[in-house]
Amino acid sequence: xxxASVASAHASIGLGGLAASGLLxxxxxxxxLWRRLGLERSVLWAATRALGQLLIVGWALQLVVDPDDPLIxxxxxxxxxxxxxxxxxxxxxPGVPRVFVLSMVAYLMSGLVTLGVLxxxxxxxxxxxxxxxxxxIVVGNSLSATVLVSRQLLIAAHEQRDVIEGxxxxxxxxxxxxxxxxxxxxxxxxxPQVETTKAVGIVALPGAMVGLILAGVDPxxxxxxxxxxxxxxxxxxxxxxxxxxxxxxxxxxxxxQQLRRFEPAA
Numbered sequence: 001x002x003x004a005s006v007a008s009a010h011a012s013i014g015l016g017g018l019a020a021s022g023l024l025x026x027x028x029x030x031x032x033l034w035r036r037l038g039l040e041r042s043v044l045w046a047a048t049r050a051l052g053q054l055l056i057v058g059w060a061l062q063l064v065v066d067p068d069d070p071l072i073x074x075x076x077x078x079x080x081x082x083x084x085x086x087x088x089x090x091x092x093x094p095g096v097p098r099v100f101v102l103s104m105v106a107y108l109m110s111g112l113v114t115l116g117v118l119x120x121x122x123x124x125x126x127x128x129x130x131x132x133x134x135x136x137i138v139v140g141n142s143l144s145a146t147v148l149v150s151r152q153l154l155i156a157a158h159e160q161r162d163v164i165e166g167x168x169x170x171x172x173x174x175x176x177x178x179x180x181x182x183x184x185x186x187x188x189x190x191x192p193q194v195e196t197t198k199a200v201g202i203v204a205l206p207g208a209m210v211g212l213i214l215a216g217v218d219p220x221x222x223x224x225x226x227x228x229x230x231x232x233x234x235x236x237x238x239x240x241x242x243x244x245x246x247x248x249x250x251x252x253x254x255x256x257q258q259l260r261r262f263e264p265a266a
Contacts, residue, residue: 022047064128074128078135082107085139093150095262097251102244103146110239111138114232123228134232141233142240145189149241152185153248154262164259174253182249189241197234206230 013021025047032039063073082104089103096102115134117123124130157164160181167177200206209226213219252260 061132064132067127067129069128071126071128071131074131077132078111081135081139082111085143088143089146089150092147093154096150096154096248097260097262098247099150102247102251103150105247106146106240106244107139107142109243110142110236111135113239114138114236117235118228118232137229137232138236138240141193142236145193145237145241146244149185149189149245150248152188153182153245153252156181156185157252157259157262161259168257168259174257174259175249177259178249178252182245186241186245189245190238193234193237197230200226200230 025043028043029040031037032043060077063069064077085107086100086104090096090100093099115131115138118134119126119130124134157178164177164181168174206226206229208229209222212222212225217225252262254260
């Protein structure tokens with residue numbers, strides 16, 4: 001049995017239930033007022049924005065979730081997702097050389113590797129209802145790690161410049177001179193996801209699994225889905241950050257093996 005064949009039981013939350021859940025936002029606002037955090041507007045704006053964005057996405061997903069829907073819609077969705085994620089990375093990691101192109105390549109490679117495994121081994125069926133959500137998981141979970149590794153590499157090139165140039169002066173290649181900093185940046189970007197994977201099911205129950213259980217799916221089937229999702233996230237983050245870091249490391253040096261000057265963003 002493939003993961004895609006999990007029962008399609010569902011739970012329905014009416015407008016009244018949705019409004020009642022909004023009381024939790026009121027709790028957050030009340031805490032902010034009580035402790036004088038000054039976050040009331042931010043909390044309300046975040047909640048309103050999330051509601052609007054999810055309603056739009058929910059409507060748009062109707063174009064891809066039906067098995068009879070043409071995959072062209074899924075392709076357009078993925079293209080927009082890739083461009084927007086690359087633009088977001090460029091905005092969050094300014095100063096990184098060719099960050100837009102490098103991040104686009106990194107996300108694309110990560111998607112090809114991870115989704116290639118899931119679809120190649122027929123863990124999921126190739127349909128819009130699987131392609132779009134799984135690609136969203138790949139890009140969404142990789143974005144923060146990609147930004148982190150990009151900024152870490154630029155900071156290392158700036159703050160450890162003397163050390164790197166010292167290695168170059170001793171005859172080491174650019175790749176060898178920068179390898180310790182590349183390794184440390186990758187570790188910094190990957191450790192949070194590794195720790196999250198370790199703690200799953202013990203410290204916290206992941207959202208996908210909880211959602212399936214609330215929807216009435218058998219817990220064992222929900223666990224199978226969640227395991228595949230967790231492995232997807234870890235694999236995508238590892239692939240994206242590796243491709244991104246190797247690409248940036250090459251951009252930091254000239255063809256003459258000289259370290260370029262870059263100023264990390266504040």
